[in-house]
Each structure stands twice: as C-alpha cells, then as structure tokens.
Amino acid sequence: MNFTLHIWRQSSADSEGHFETYEARNIPGEASFLEMLDILNDSLVTDGKEPVAFDHDCREGICGSCGMMINGRAHGPGRKQATCDARMRMFEDGQSITVEPWRAKPFPVIKDLMVDRRAFDRIIQAGGFISARTNAIPEANAIPVSKPAADEAMDAAACIGCGACVAACPNSSAMLFVAAKVSHLALLPQGQIERGDRVQRMVAQMDKEGFGNCSNNYACEAECPKEISVTHIARMNREFLRAKIYER
Template sequence: MDLTLKIWRQASSKVKGQFVNYQVQNISAEASFLEMLDILNESLVAKGEEPVAFDHDCREGICGACSLYINGRPHGPDRGITTCQMHMRNFKHGETIIIEPWRAKPFPVIKDLMVDRSSFDEIIQAGGFVSVRTGGIPDANSIPIPRRNAELAMDAAACIGCGACVAACKNASAMLFVSAKVSQFALLPQGRIEAQERVQRMVAKMDELGFGNCTNTYACEAECPKEISVSNIARMNREFLSAKLISHKEF
C-alpha cells in the first residue's frame, strides 16, 4: 500500500517543531508499523536526509520503549498492543497517517518522536520497591499468598512503563502507572510492611513532577497496551486515604 505520513519533526527540546509530510510506497500489510518507519528512514538516509528519531527496542511489546500517537491515539488504533506490535494491515492504501510524540509536560520532547520519560523512574525511586537487601531471605514458600491476590498483583505488575496512560489523559495524570506499582505491592504480604509510606512517597513525587490528577475518564485504561485496570487507581486512593489518616509523617 502507498501512504502519506504526517510526522512531527523537532530537532531538539530547545527549538520549535512542525509536521512534515512524507510518502511511502509498496508497504506490505504484513510489515509492522515500526518496520514501515524503518523503510521511510532508510530511504531518507539514502537521500542524505536525517532519519526520523523514535524510541523502540524489543519490538515485541514488552520493553515499553516505543510510544507515538498514531492518528491521535497512543499506540495507534488497535487495543491491547504497543506501537511495535501494530501491523500495517490496520491501515488502508492511500491513507494519511499522523504521527506525533507523547504530549505531556512531564515528558519533554528530546528529538522528533522521542520523549524523556525519566520522571517515571523518579517516581519508582521515591518508593516503588520493597526495601529488602540481597541475601538472608527466608524460604520462598514460607509465606503462602492467596492465588487471587497473586494474580491481581501480576495483572498490575504487567505495566511496561510506556507512558500511554499519561499521553491519553487530558490532565496528563500518571495515576494508572503509579497505582499499578502501588497495587502490586499492596496486594502482597511482602509489600504490605511499607505500604503506607510507599503510597504517600510515590504520590508526593508524582505531584511534584507535574503530573495532573485523575478525573475518572478512563482514557488511560482504554489506551493501556497491557490493559491495566482503573480499579488499581481506586485501590491506590483507598491506600492513600487510609495512610493519610493514620500516618505519623508528612510526605
């Protein structure tokens, strides 16, 4: 198929960006979306032009590196997948596809379609862990965990940290991302010990970094490539409220 691509080009975070139109021809329906961008880039390089910069790595939907709004939707039109898992059979011959970087204040553009998501790492560093050291740990089976809780924890832990939830939210809220980590640990006995402190630290960091609040539109869940449930946000709100009620410390 032949396509027109309207791609956001921006040399660096310091200069203004703009849309630039490109044409690609004879794209196979079996190619992935990023392979289609590879083809465009190889043709640009051959002409001596600068290729379009975009983040990507595993190309199997697990590393969380790829991003992109495709026709206004994070990770494109299909549900439950990342951009790298999107195949060109989702598009039609002659179509114009608009490709943009994530747009959210805490995710500044680095170049073209690449954004800086280090704010997510900062939130995890504020409390997204269990404070155990290496070694000296009792046997793994010494604390049985109800299967249901283990499964719910796994559902939340499936988050790949891509930032689609923030990109989808009109408030640029990171509540789905933060609540997924809070929930994973809140559901497991190993994580309960620090649960109150954790949720307060992570929420405080999230606010400090400029992420917005949640107004229950559920756009995050709809666009999440791992279909993380908004019920995690409800769980985080419960955790946060109860922690605030009995907390000894201010965060």
C-alpha cells in the same frame, strides 16, 4: 501498501518542532509500525536526509519504549497493543497517518518522536520498590500468597511504563501508572512494610513532576497496551486515604 505520513520533526528539546509530510511506498501489510518507520528511514538516509528518531527496544510489546500518538490514538488504532505490535494492515492503503510524540509537560520531547520519560523513573525511585536484604534466595513457599492476590498483583505488574496513560489522558495524569505500581506491591506480603510510606511518597513525587489531576474518564485504561484496570486507581486512592489516616 502506500501511506502519507505527517510526522512531528523536532531537532532538539529546545528547538521548535513542526510536521513534515513523507510518502511511505511499498510497505508490506505485515510490517509493524516501527518496521514501516525503518523502511521510511532507509529511504531518508539514502536521500541524504535526517532519519526520524523514535524510541524502541524489544519490539515485542514488553519493554514500553516505543510509544507514539498515531492518528490521535496512543500506540495506534488497535486495543491492547504497543506501537511495535501495530501492523500496517490495520490501516487502509493510501491512508494519511499523523504521528506525534507523547504530549505532556513532564514528558518533554528529546527529538522527533522521542520523549524524556524519566519522570516515571523518579516516581519509582520515590517508593516503587521493597527494601530487602540481598541474601540467599528464600524458600518459595515460606511466604504464602493467596491466588486472587497473586493474580491481581500480576495484572498490575504487567504495566510496562510506556506512558500511554499520560499521553491519552486529557489532563496528562499519571494515575494509572502510579496506581499499577502501588497496587502491585500493596497486594503482596513483601510490600506491606513500606505500604503507607510508598503510596504517600509516590503520589507526592507524581504531583511534584507536574502530572495533571485525574478526572476519572478512564481514557488511560482504554489505551493501555497491558489493559491495566482503573480499579487499581481506586485501590491507590484507598491506600492513600488509609495511609493518611493511620500513618505518620
């Protein structure tokens, strides 16, 4: 398959970026989007040009590194997939594909398609954890967890922190990411002790990082590769309200 790629090139965080057009030739339909970029980069290196920089790690949809905006959709045209899961057969032969980095003020571009997502790390550091003494592993059945709570917490924990929610949101809001983390721990007994503090600190950090305000249009849920539901945002709103009324 052949494609015409319009790729955002930006040599550093401080420099001006621009789109460059490349022709990707003889790409197998079963190649992933990242493999297609690898093939393109091979040819760029052979021609003595700078390869396109992009984030990637596991290439099996669980690390959350490889986010990019492909033809206006976070992680490409399919649903429930990270960029590394997108296959080139999902596109038409000869199609033009525009590839851009995530766009949001708290996610500045580092180079080409790579963005700095440390804002997410700082939100986690603000409260997305449980404080526990590291001792011997406790007996697994000592703390009972109901099956529905365990399932719901697991659904929230599936968030890989890729940033597609922020990238897809017209307001660059990080509510779905923060909600997934708050919801995950609020549902489990281990998360109860810091429950109120956690949501207040994480929301405060989210606001401090400069993410936008959520307007409940649910573009985040539609583009999330792990199908994190916006019901977690409702739970976070509830948790926040509860903490503000009953705590501190």
